[in-house]
Amino acid sequence: MGLQPTWVAAVARILIIGSGFAGVEAIRRLQELGLCDRSECIWVSANSKLVFLPLLPALVSRRYRPGDVEWSVEAYAKRVGAELIDKRVTALEPGRVHLEDGEALEYDYAVIAAGARPAFYNVPGAEELSVTVYGVDEAWGLGEKIERGEISSMVVVGAGFVGVEVAAEALWLARRLGRELRVTLVDMLEEPIQLLGNKKASKLTREILEKLGAKFEMGRPVTRVYEGGVELKDGTRVEGDVVVWSAGLRGPGIEVPREALARGGFLQVDEYLHVSGLGGNVYAVGDAMAFRKDDCISLKMAREALRSAARAVENIAARLRGEAEKPYKPLITSCRPMAGIGLGPDQGVLVLGKKIAFKSTLVHWYHEKLRKSYAKLLSG
Known part of the structure; x- marks a missing residue:
């Protein structure tokens, strides 16, 4: 048997926002690392579904049907031991998120995997x-x-x-x-x-x-x-x-401090995926984030969503073990x-x-x- 991890932090409340590729991957990685067994995992999603975005155009041609490309995440949340909240996050501040019905949730760590929205650029009509x-x-x-x-x-x-x-x-x-x-x-x-x-x-x-x-x-x-x-x-x-x-796309539309926002309303992150201006315990991943390394921008692809979500959760686990975080190394960028x-x-x-x-x-x-x-x- 391998050595069991040594946890140095008390039980934490870990919040995952969004149920797209990045959100599901974050929950999956939490389960693999055993974090939902010793911490409180809360999963907030505006629709509690995963939509397989790459195949939406194929719905137009009828090569796929709606049930082929979207699934409820409710059963999966129960299996991994995460509390699923079917509400939209409207605002986020250090230690607390606000939901569309006015409810507030406190957290120790948060991963924003809320995706992106169509950008209309103020074009009339x-x-x-x-x-x-x-x-x-x-x-x-x-x-x-x-x-x-x-x-x-x-x-x-x-x-x-x-x-x-x-x-x-x-x-x-x-x-x-x-x-x-x-x-x-x-x-x-x-x-x-x-x-x-x-x-x-x-x-x-x-x-x-x-x-x-x-x-x-x-x-x-x-x-x-x-x-x-x-x-x-x-x-x-x-x-x-x-x-x-x-x-084109714009950020997820969650109200955050001004210093957290990059161009287009995406969430500005550092090399560890921490969101600027939110105290270091908030991560943004996937389409929601704006990540740049050596003038190369992480592209908004499913593979990048999966990889960044996994890294964010692994960094949370490292901190709970008293270990150093690892920087994110994008694979698919504007340079490659x-x-x-x-x-x-x-x-x-x-x-x-x-x-x-x-x-x-x-x-x-x-x-x-x-x-x-x-x-x-x-x-x-």
Whole structure:
């Protein structure tokens, strides 16, 4: 038998906020380290579900159904011994969080894994007149409009991961149904997925989408969304029966001290994932955090969410044992991007760094393998 850890701290109250990839991983790691056996683990989630975000675009095309990509975390919380609170966190201060109903909870350590939200950048009409595909209902509903023949044209604002994948799935569904669908992607950048800095990946993605029938209006930001389309900075109007907004993300919207906020409302963390201005006992992980090391930014990918959540919990465990914390070392960054882009059921692009990219369907295999592992974990 291995040596048992020596705990030097008294029983602690550990709070996990959010039930996405990072939140579930934080709870899983707490269980593995035995922390929920000797400490009080509280799990706060606004909907008590894990939504498998990478496959939301596939709901549009009906390759998956809602029950395939979201699961309640209630049974899992009971199995690991965590108290699950189905409420939204509105504010956080040192030692205390505030919930949407006015209740306050005290904590010794907190991990903010509350994800991110769509960013609308104060563009008139963007939030009110467009749809997003960051939730199950929205993605499924967009596919319903195509199935029923309610739309024959669509504008996708933002040609990043979500935008190009939604465009591909929508075009694939329309082709399968024998329906006419005009899809136009617009972006202030010149090429799709340009922020990855891999020109070959952008070229391959554009080629696949154009073969599916997509059109592009690039290099000009959207200045207004109106009923039936968008207007670009140069005055060009792009018409569409529906506008899909996928132009970026912002922070989780939890009220915190000003020094805790980075650009876009994300939570600024140090090398140990401590949130600035909150006393050192609060960690932010996954999409909620803003992490930069040597001018390289941790990208908002599922793999980064899992790795950062595990490190935060391991650092809490180290402190409870009287040991030193370890710095977080990101794997997928703006300097070293790695990504799989699914473009319909039988096409995709793999990105390895800034120079290597190739067509591959491995992304579908990986997503399905990961999806099955979560279905087993949360329903078992």
